[in-house]
Amino acid sequence: MEFTDTVFLPRHRLQSLIDLLCESGYDVIGPTIRQDAIVLESLRDAKALPGGWIDRQEPAVYRIENAGGSRQFDFNVGPSSWKKYLFPPKASIGGARLDQDGWHFTESTEELPRYAFLGVRACDLAGIEIQDRVFTGDEFVDPLYKRLREQSLIIVVECSKTSATCFCKSMGTGPRSESGFDLVMTELDDGFVVRAGSDRGGNLLADLDCQPSTSRQRDAGEKQIAATEASLAKHFDADGVAALLMENLEHPAWDDVARRCLSCTNCTMVCPTCFCSTVEEVADLDQTQVDRVRHWDSCFNPELSYTCGGTARPDVRSRYRQWLTHKFATWHDQFGTSGCVGCGRCITWCPVGIDLTAEVNRFRQETPVD
Ligand code: SF4
């Protein structure tokens, strides 16, 4: 099959796709409702998808409501991202064992799940590609991330609406996905226009044995994604932001945002690209086995910058500045890309509604143009 060919998957056959993935050994991860939020979880039944539910997002506001209708992906990104599967919040990364010959280092050999991510949005796919660079992009490769990523399958579902906190287009990450997926699906009222983006995706489509899509279905899908793109209300001028921030490291605006910021770490936890972590060594009681456990950390925690008897970033001002300058400036130096994909999660889930784009815009407005 040519990757340009599309098929039509009627809605009642979405379960066949999930069944096929499960039979092929995948743990299917997709959106579902928990505690009044649309989150990502393991699922085997299409009925677990949030059919008929939509969301509303603003700074510090997240609400879902049942709008009726049949659509199962008619919402934007929720608090969880795919990061928690590829870069787990807590993971054993090896250890050491003592026997009569001394200490021996051990690597984790546990069998890892093969994930099929169902319903990845364009911004989140860009987030995965950024973490690919972070964890596998140079000679220092994270073996756990690499193994999980290589055996994962990605099914994009293009957005049919936008929220007030989305700015993917400004960051060049969405709402369309052109590559990097195994399948891309456009949801219509009665089903999905589906296209493969890899041999694995092509083989899945062949096994599903669907009819080719009609030109009417393709046109409806194209009109929908164009309307989604046009409806993006939030715009952010990302040009020159790195220099703008680095030229303003002592600007009083950092004090202002520090008065509002709670240093709660929410923004870094929900961000699909943030990757700060810490490692703890956990010894057993007879001191013959030590496990190294990695867990998520945040640059908003003062302990993260604790080195040689002192904390390098002791106040909220320095920690917020570290976060914003890393996202938009030094991330480019390290990884050749922005650290922000415009998903808007940090805006929605900041309890005091701090909007990083507004903070950057303030520097732009208050910096004289030469
Ligand atoms: S910017 Fe908001 S979410 Fe981030 S640490 Fe500060 S208060 Fe928490």
Ligand code: SF4
């Ligand atoms: S910084 Fe905020 S908008 Fe950008 S990718 Fe992270 S959570 Fe999304």
